[in-house]
Amino acid sequence: MMSLFLQTVALLFSALLLDGGRLLRLCVVAALVYWLVAIRVMLRSQRQSTGNGMGLIKYGFPLAVVCVLIIRAGLAALVGIVAAT
Numbered sequence: 001m002m003s004l005f006l007q008t009v010a011l012l013f014s015a016l017l018l019d020g021g022r023l024l025r026l027c028v029v030a031a032l033v034y035w036l037v038a039i040r041v042m043l044r045s046q047r048q049s050t051g052n053g054m055g056l057i058k059y060g061f062p063l064a065v066v067c068v069l070i071i072r073a074g075l076a077a078l079v080g081i082v083a084a085t
Helices: 002-016 022-045 051-084
Strands: none
Touching: 002 022, 002 051, 022 051
């Protein structure tokens, strides 16, 4: 429930920004990544339940946002390097 609330707030505030939808796309990608990982953890936890998996489901969305930001920054740097050569 906590993660769903965080996603709703993040998507709402990112949709309100006047940046051409850049941050909204980033948050949507992070939400998709989060739900894919959460589904994977839930399917695996049917066999064996772990505290780490439940913690990831509860607080994993901010982690997904940070990972997507790092990957995006790395790709932007890579594209900048490729475009400069």
